[in-house]
Amino acid sequence: MKAIFNKKITFVIIGLLGMVLAVTVSGCKVNEAISSKTGAQLWGENCRRCHNAPDPNTFSPEQWKTVGMHMQTRALITNVERDKIVAFLQQ
């Protein structure tokens, strides 16, 4: 019973990792509708997934850069999204 249980869990983990790899590799081609999005658009769409969209005047440009790195580790946004959002907030 325990061996079967362990096998199942191993398959689940391998399956999940396989999905991550497959989707990551296939994701090299980014849709134009996505790549043309502005920082303001991405700010409105991604920040509010968890909380209210932040006021750009809350932090200084240097602080926004640091906050952007922290938030990327939480929301798992892409590097392009992070850079565009931070650039918008720094204005």
Place this chain on the structure above:
Amino acid sequence: MKQYITIITIALLTSTFAKAQTKDTIEVQKIGDKYYVIVDHPKVDTTKQFAPAPAPPPTISKTFDSHFMVVGLATIGFLNTWSVNKVNTPTGVVSTKLPTTNSFGDVAHYEFSPMFLWRHSDNILVEFEPSFSNGSLGVNWADITYFAYPGVILRAGYIVLPFGTYNKRLAAGWICKLPTDPVSITSSPVGSDWGIELEGGQQTGKMKVNYDVALTNGFTLSATDGSIANPDVNAVDNNLGKTVTGRFGWLPALNSGVEIGASGLWGKAGDANTAYKNVSTAMGALDFQWVYAKKPVAINIKAEADMQYVTNASYSNPNPPTVSDTTYTYKNLSYGYYGMFSIRPIVADKFFRNVEFAVRYSSYQSPKGSAFENRQDQISAGVCYWINWRTVFKIGYENLITTNPDNNELAITNLKNTQNILYVQFSVQF
């Protein structure tokens, strides 16, 4: 006579040297990018040694590699509780009203957590969040993060386990729209642990995906009753096995408004060199969120369902029914879930557009047949007033029913406790 001549000579020489020291000073000055020697002497016209004053350098907008800042959150509040206990007896239900309590800053509902963020360079971030809550000082996370490649982030330290979305993204008082956390989350052992983590997000056509995998010390098993706990930040791993936790998130909508996630966890929990050394924990979770904002309303739906399984083992019965029957076993399976809905008007009126209404239902069932078996059902409703994007004032009501079953073998008597709680809470991110 010689003495007088000597004294007068020394005095004259001393005064000459002293005079020379005060008059002939040498000074080096930097003007622009050149150094100038200035001889301040009454016989020298020092103004001739200066070049025309250079124009001040232009202001350059400079960014710095290293940056340190402190943010954080603070939550305080007031709550009023009135409770009733009900016990089924052979003669009927016995109901006991418990004394009403009210308290500022009840131990479970305040938090002061400054977060120290140090951007070491463009690729490295150090995070540390101590927390004063639940009557003690603790650590929420302390880690070093390395942004290796686009979509690949490595982290090491005391990290939040990537299981579900609540602990990592939604638990902060200024984010959560209700004064409390769901019982399915507070009853789960998932928290922070020492280990390493690999995570990232990736655009895939019109969709996005994200992944988060961690290898940590893992949970500890109680040899008394088989319950699972998250180890303390100071604890040393209780066995050689490590725990794998992972979450895969999928954002199918173009505007990232929908996210569906699946999480898994597996690892040994029993102490090494004991009868429980092979006891393992497996957990799974599904999470969902939908965020919608279009005049005249913004809607937010979040849900998460978790299950936890611990492989079978026997535990000592504290109240054995017979002398020979001193151990017992049970199916160590627990599960819980929550669903939250909030709505906020998008209108011109400043007062009404800052108001948000939220309701949530959560339930948690601990393992049936265990010494800690119970069921919790939690209904929460509240109103938020957003003073600004990160400052919120909440008023909430909660009904929490905890039901313990009859279990003659473990000498547990049935009990149904109903708590009604009124919350007033203020939470700020700083």
